[in-house]
Amino acid sequence: xxxxxxxxxxxxxxxxxxxxxxxxxxxxxxxxxxxxxxxxxxxxxxxxxxxxxxxxxxxxxxxxxxxxxxxxxxxxxxxxxxxxxxxxxxxxxxxxxxxxxxxxxxxxxxxxxxxxxxxxxxxxxxxxxxxxxxxxxxxxxxxxxxxxxxxxxxxxxxxxxxxxxxxxxxxxxxxxxxxxxxxxxxxxxxxxxxxxxxxxxxxxxxxxxxxxxxxxxxxxxxxxxxxxxxxxxxxxxxxxxxxxxxxxxxxxxxxxxxxxxxxxxxxxxxxxxxxxxxxxxxxxxxxxxxxxxxxxxxxxxxxxxxxxxxxxxxxxxxxxxxxxxxxxxxxxxxxxx
Amino acid sequence: xxxxxxxxxxxxxxxxxxxxxxxxxxxxxxxxxxxxxxxxxxxxxxxxxxxxxxxxxxxxxxxxxxxxxxxxxxxxxxxxxxxxxxxxxxxxxxxxxxxxxxxxxxxxxxxxxxxxxxxxxxxxxxxxxxxxxxxxxxxxxxxxxxxxxxxxxxxxxxxxxxxxxxxxxxxxxxxxxxxxxxxxxxxxxxxxxxxxxxxxxxxxxxxxxxxxxxxxxxxxxxxxxxxxxxxxxxxxxxxxxxxxxxxxxxxxxxxxxxxxxxxxxxxxxxxxxxxxxxxxxxxxxxxxxxxxxxxxxxxxxxxxxxxxxxxxxxxxxxxxxxxxxxxxxxxxxxxxx
Numbered sequence: 001x002x003x004x005x006x007x008x009x010x011x012x013x014x015x016x017x018x019x020x021x022x023x024x025x026x027x028x029x030x031x032x033x034x035x036x037x038x039x040x041x042x043x044x045x046x047x048x049x050x051x052x053x054x055x056x057x058x059x060x061x062x063x064x065x066x067x068x069x070x071x072x073x074x075x076x077x078x079x080x081x082x083x084x085x086x087x088x089x090x091x092x093x094x095x096x097x098x099x100x101x102x103x104x105x106x107x108x109x110x111x112x113x114x115x116x117x118x119x120x121x122x123x124x125x126x127x128x129x130x131x132x133x134x135x136x137x138x139x140x141x142x143x144x145x146x147x148x149x150x151x152x153x154x155x156x157x158x159x160x161x162x163x164x165x166x167x168x169x170x171x172x173x174x175x176x177x178x179x180x181x182x183x184x185x186x187x188x189x190x191x192x193x194x195x196x197x198x199x200x201x202x203x204x205x206x207x208x209x210x211x212x213x214x215x216x217x218x219x220x221x222x223x224x225x226x227x228x229x230x231x232x233x234x235x236x237x238x239x240x241x242x243x244x245x246x247x248x249x250x251x252x253x254x255x256x257x258x259x260x261x262x263x264x265x266x267x268x269x270x271x272x273x274x275x276x277x278x279x280x281x282x283x284x285x286x287x288x289x290x291x292x293x294x295x296x297x298x299x300x301x302x303x304x305x306x307x308x309x310x311x312x313x314x315x316x317x318x319x320x321x322x323x324x325x326x327x328x329x330x331x332x333x334x335x336x337x
Numbered sequence: 338x339x340x341x342x343x344x345x346x347x348x349x350x351x352x353x354x355x356x357x358x359x360x361x362x363x364x365x366x367x368x369x370x371x372x373x374x375x376x377x378x379x380x381x382x383x384x385x386x387x388x389x390x391x392x393x394x395x396x397x398x399x400x401x402x403x404x405x406x407x408x409x410x411x412x413x414x415x416x417x418x419x420x421x422x423x424x425x426x427x428x429x430x431x432x433x434x435x436x437x438x439x440x441x442x443x444x445x446x447x448x449x450x451x452x453x454x455x456x457x458x459x460x461x462x463x464x465x466x467x468x469x470x471x472x473x474x475x476x477x478x479x480x481x482x483x484x485x486x487x488x489x490x491x492x493x494x495x496x497x498x499x500x501x502x503x504x505x506x507x508x509x510x511x512x513x514x515x516x517x518x519x520x521x522x523x524x525x526x527x528x529x530x531x532x533x534x535x536x537x538x539x540x541x542x543x544x545x546x547x548x549x550x551x552x553x554x555x556x557x558x559x560x561x562x563x564x565x566x567x568x569x570x571x572x573x574x575x576x577x578x579x580x581x582x583x584x585x586x587x588x589x590x591x592x593x594x595x596x597x598x599x600x601x602x603x604x605x606x607x608x609x610x611x612x613x614x615x616x617x618x619x620x621x622x623x624x625x626x627x628x629x630x631x632x633x634x635x636x637x638x639x640x641x642x643x644x645x646x647x648x649x650x651x652x653x654x655x656x657x658x659x660x661x662x663x664x665x666x667x668x669x670x671x672x673x674x
Contacts, residue, residue: 036579037494038420038563039390039484044381053376054432054468054481061470083375095391097434097479131391133398137474142434144391144481147376157374226375242373 070115088219089147176277178205197259407452425556426484513614515542534596
């Protein structure tokens with residue numbers, strides 16, 4: 001099972017045919033050798049560190065088998081791009097491992113590859129190599145993505161300091177509501193959502209918007225950061241534990257989209273889902289007050305909202321306060337274990 | 338799904354518990370941040386290229402679910418190390434993605450991690466990060482491994498030249514016979530194998546012996562190389578197609594172990610299985626005659642046999658000759674498509 005296979009005129013297996021037809025056209029960077037070697041080559045810029053992320057999706061666990069194949073591809077890549085963004089890294093390429101059930105149609109693979117190709121171009125993150133297998137199980141996609149930072153410049157998770165402002169980009173909870181809608185369309189009525197709001201929430205589930213445009217500003221300003229993938233509550237707890245600090249969050253400050261506000265006013269209990277549901281792919285950062293202002297200004301220039309939601313304190317634990325009361329959560333973070 | 342999770346005193350999910358208990362102790366290199374960040378950091382040595390390989394295994398496709406977990410782990414890593422070896426690269430680390438069925442026992446994960454730890458130490462290839470998921474499907478392991486070569490020094494597959502000697506390391510066909518034995522123990526009687534031979538063949542299936550010790554000698558001497566993972570016949574065809582050359586192989590020269598010779602003398606038809614069965618993880622190289630001698634001498638110093646099995650010619654196609662006749666193969670290469 002090499003990283004890639006030969007030219008399409010000499011296909012000797014279904015694997016080579018799929019790779020040749022759908023994935024080779026995406027592997028245009030010289031170091032990918034058109035997927036025709038055992039490995040790829042990446043020449044890191046002098047003075048840089050490589051930042052390495054790996055994340056994958058499995059049908060029935062992270063997405064629905066009937067989701068659009070182009071959005072499955074793009075989401076799998078964007079989950080990794082979001083990790084790179086939160087670390088302040090500039091994407092330089094990725095490896096793709098895909099396991100396909102025997103019944104997978106060529107048209108599915110074609111649409112998957114087309115979606116991937118769009119994001120390869122949009123994020124300037126070339127396909128370097130991969131591995132394609134048949135599986136008796138569900139379709140799965142695993143990506144290892146690589147970025148660069150100036151040596152020593154990766155934004156850590158473990159370096160938040162008491163006194164830091166806690167900020168998030170964009171809005172929280174949309175994808176978590178979007179997947180509920182995607183599973184049960186009748187919720188749109190119950191939540192009294194406009195058509196635009198339904199579309200917004202569903203789109204945020206299908207297609208994350210990683211904040212790679214903020215990588216440099218994060219590197220210059222953040223004390224610590226991570227992306228919000230498993231829910232704000234659980235991920236902030238991780239950041240605080242890793243940093244040996246505590247945090248207080250003002251729930252009323254957590255930025256919500258108009259669509260999430262509509263849903264929340266129809267069902268106040270959705271606040272837990274919004275804060276813990278995950279798949280946000282926004283950035284959670286801890287910054288000194290001066291750096292927070294600089295970061296927010298840089299983000300505004302890039303068209304991304306940044307909102308202060310609380311502050312880092314000494315001690316341990318994270319308090320989410322609303323109307324003077326501390327919220328508790330039945331299921332603080334997304335986990336499929 | 339971050340690259341890793343927090344400290345074991347604060348486990349909030351089964352995923353974190355597994356990672357904390359079994360995988361964090363393996364992640365001792367500083368850039369892995371004890372699996373406690375979203376990403377890992379790798380500082381490439383100045384003047385080096387990174388060589389990137391990805392390869393995975395799925396239960397029921399590439400191994401049997403009841404195979405020993407330590408050997409599954411080691412084989413998954415060694416398949417990637419073999420790619421790095423064939424490219425002349427020195428391993429510098431890897432990312433691990435593992436999808437576990439719900440019924441996976443902790444004892445299985447413990448044995449898997451113990452096997453991985455042995456090879457991390459033996460090959461000096463640190464665990465940098467990973468991704469752990471539950472799957473409704475079969476257990477699967479995907480690894481992305483990284484090596485370094487001096488800039489421009491990766492040994493390519495596409496650069497074999499007419500006049501080159503074709504050589505292989507070690508012996509061919511052992512793992513392909515080993516998996517047959519593993520599936521049907523009665524073959525040992527039919528093939529009249531000694532106990533030592535049974536053990537040898539089975540071990541070669543369970544635990545490849547990648548030739549990383551030869552990486553530097555390959556870099557200095559080989560015109561082109563790849564590892565033999567999908568069978569000598571199919572892989573040599575790939576190397577020749579990629580290089581735009583042809584090859585002639587003397588089947589009598591293909592190095593066989595004593596065990597494979599025993600099996601072959603009991604059943605002459607096994608020659609096809611030996612030449613096409615795959616899982617050899619030996620190195621197939623094309624070298625000028627002068628470089629072949631130097632490579633063979635360096636390999637002998639490292640305790641690895643290198644055997645000339647044929648030569649590169651101009652044109653296209655690969656001929657396997659035995660007793661003056663050209664062999665043809667029903668199934669030239671391993672493929673599960």
